[in-house]
Amino acid sequence: MAQKGGTSEEQRRRFEEEALPHLDALYTMAVRLARNSHDASDLVQETILRAYRFFDRFEQGTNCRAWLLTILFNNFRNGYRRSAREQPAGSPEEFERKIEAESLRPDSSNSNPETALSESGMEREVEAALDALPAEFREVLLLVDVQELSYQEISQVLNIPIGTVKSRVSRGRSMLREALTAYAKERGIIRS
Amino acid sequence: MDCGAYIAEFLTAHADGELSGEQLRLAEEHIRGCTECAQRLAEERALKAIVRERRGVIRTPPQVRGSILAALDAADRDAVAVRPRMPGMRRPMIRHLRWAAPLALAAVIAFVVVILNHRPAPAGEFPPFDAAIANYQRFQSNFAPNVPSGSPGEIADAYVNHKLPGYLWNFQPSGYKLVGGRLDQMSDGRMVTDTFYRADDGGTILCRFMTYQNLKLPPRDSGEPFGEHHMFTYRGYTICLSYLPTGKYICILVSGEPMKKFMQDISASEY
Numbered sequence: 291m292a293q294k295g296g297t298s299e300e301q302r303r304r305f306e307e308e309a310l311p312h313l314d315a316l317y318t319m320a321v322r323l324a325r326n327s328h329d330a331s332d333l334v335q336e337t338i339l340r341a342y343r344f345f346d347r348f349e350q351g352t353n354c355r356a357w358l359l360t361i362l363f364n365n366f367r368n369g370y371r372r373s374a375r376e377q378p379a380g381s382p383e384e385f386e387r388k389i390e391a392e393s394l395r396p397d398s399s400n401s402n403p404e405t406a407l408s409e410s411g412m413e414r415e416v417e418a419a420l421d422a423l424p425a426e427f428r429e430v431l432l433l434v435d436v437q438e439l440s441y442q443e444i445s446q447v448l449n450i451p452i453g454t455v456k457s458r459v460s461r462g463r464s465m466l467r468e469a470l471t472a473y474a475k476e477r478g479i480i481r482s
Numbered sequence: 483m484d485c486g487a488y489i490a491e492f493l494t495a496h497a498d499g500e501l502s503g504e505q506l507r508l509a510e511e512h513i514r515g516c517t518e519c520a521q522r523l524a525e526e527r528a529l530k531a532i533v534r535e536r537r538g539v540i541r542t543p544p545q546v547r548g549s550i551l552a553a554l555d556a557a558d559r560d561a562v563a564v565r566p567r568m569p570g571m572r573r574p575m576i577r578h579l580r581w582a583a584p585l586a587l588a589a590v591i592a593f594v595v596v597i598l599n600h601r602p603a604p605a606g607e608f609p610p611f612d613a614a615i616a617n618y619q620r621f622q623s624n625f626a627p628n629v630p631s632g633s634p635g636e637i638a639d640a641y642v643n644h645k646l647p648g649y650l651w652n653f654q655p656s657g658y659k660l661v662g663g664r665l666d667q668m669s670d671g672r673m674v675t676d677t678f679y680r681a682d683d684g685g686t687i688l689c690r691f692m693t694y695q696n697l698k699l700p701p702r703d704s705g706e707p708f709g710e711h712h713m714f715t716y717r718g719y720t721i722c723l724s725y726l727p728t729g730k731y732i733c734i735l736v737s738g739e740p741m742k743k744f745m746q747d748i749s750a751s752e753y
Contacts, residue, residue: 298558302554302558305554313542313547313550314539314540314541314542315539316542317540317541317542317546318537318538318539318540321540322537327543331543331546331549334542334546334550335546335549335550335553338550338553338554339553339554339557342554342557343557364648364649367638367639367642367648367649368642368647368648368649368726416532416536417536420533420536420537426635431533432533432537434498434530435530435533435534435537436533436534436537436538436539440500441495441498441500448635449633449634449635449638449650449652450633450634450635451633454633456494456495456500459494459498460493460494463494463526463529463530466529466532466533467525467529470529470532
C-alpha cells in the first residue's frame with residue numbers, strides 16, 4: 291500500500307512523481323475511447339482527480355499506469371461513453387484528420403522506422419483496418435501494444451478474466467492480419 | 483510441439499512477451515527448428531509495431547495539462563477547508579487509522595469515530611431499502627441474470643447501455659464471487675441494476691444502482707459515516723448507501739452480515 295499520512299504537500303509531491311508522468315498515456319487512451327478531444331480532456335481530468343483522492347489505495351511497487359487506466363475505464367463506462375454516443379465524432383477518417391489538425395499526432399519517438407508508413411493509400415487501409423476492429427478487440431490491442439501492459443494488468447483494467455484478454459488479443463490480431471493482407475504482402479511483412 | 487499447437491497456444495503470448503519458464507523454452511525450441519512459425523512470430527511482432535505506430539502516444543495539450551494541475555490545486559484547497567471540521571472522514575476509518583502518525587491526532591479521530599458510530603440510524607420507512615431487501619431475499623434461492631454475465635465487463639456494458647452506472651464492486655478479496663447482473667424496471671418506470679455476489683460460506687451481497695429523484699431516503703448525513711458511504715441497520719439487514727459523485731445515482735448495498743463485518747468486507751473490496 292502506498293505510504294499514507296504525512297502532509298498534503300508530500301501527498302501531492304508523490305502523486306506528481308508517480309502518477310502525472312502517465313498523463314500522456316491516459317490522454318492517449320481517453321482520445322481513443324471518447325473519440326473527441328473535448329470529452330477526452332474531461333475524462334482524463336475526472337480520472338486524475340479520482341486517482342488523487344484515492345491515491346492511498348495505490349499499491350506502491352505495482353504498475354501505476356495500469357492503476358490509472360483502471361480508473362479511466364471505469365469512468366468511461368460510467369458516463370463518457372454515453373456522452374460520446376450522443377455526440378458522434380464523425381467518421382474515423384475525419385477523427386484522425388482532426389487529431390492531425392490539432393497537432394496531437396503520435397509521439398514520433400515511439401515510431402518504428404521499419405514500419406513507418408508512407409502517406410499513401412495503404413496508410414488509409416491501415417487506418418480503416420484499425421477502426422474496423424470491434425471495440426473490445428481494439429481496446430486490448432491498444433492496452434498491450436501501445437500502453438505496454440501485461441495480460442494480467444489488462445485483466446485488472448478491463449475487469450475481465452486473463453483468458454479473455456489472451457483470446458481477444460489473439461482474435462484481434464488475426465482480424466487485423468486478415469484485413470491488412472494486401473498491405474502486409476506489399477511491405478514484405480507477411481509472405482502469403 | 484507441432485506448428486498447430488504453437489500457433490494456437492503460444493504465438494500471441496510469445497510475441498507479447500507473456501511466456502516464461504518451461505513454456506518459453508518450448509516455444510523458443512520450436513521457433514529454432516521451424517522457419518514457418520518463426521516467420522509467423524515476426525509477422526505478429528510487425529502487427530504490434532503497426533498498432534504502436536498508428537495509435538501511438540498523443541501528447542496532452544498544454545491547456546489540458548494546465549487545467550488538470552489547477553483542478554489538483556483546487557482539490558488541495560478543498561481538503562484544507564474541510565479538515566478542521568471533520569478530520570480524516572473522507573476515507574474509511576479502518577484504513578485511515580492505521581496511518582495516523584501523531585498519537586494525539588489518532589486519539590482525536592478515534593474519539594470522533596466513537597461518537598459518530600453511535601449515532602442511531604433514523605427511524606422510518608424507506609421504500610428503496612425495502613425494495614432492495616425484498617430482491618435480496620428473493621435472490622437467495624433464485625437469482626437468474628438477465629444481462630450477459632460472463633464477465634464483469636459484460637455486465638458493466640449492459641448497465642451502461644441502459645444509461646445506468648457500470649461500476650462493479652470487486653468483493654473477491656472478501657471471498658465473494660460475482661454471480662451475475664440484472665436490469666429491472668420498477669413500478670414507477672425507473673430502471674435499476676441488481677448485481678449479486680455469493681461467498682463459499684453462503685454469504686451474499688446485493689448491489690443496486692438507481693436514480694434517486696423523488697425517492698424517500700434517509701437524510702444525507704444520517705446513518706454511520708464510513709468513508710464515502712453511510713451504513714444502516716434496517717429491518718435486520720445491513721445497508722450501505724452511497725451517492726455517486728457524478729449523476730443522480732445512488733448505490734445500495736445489502737448484506738445479511740453484521741455491520742462491523744460488512745464494513746470490513748467493503749474496506750477490503752475494490753470499486
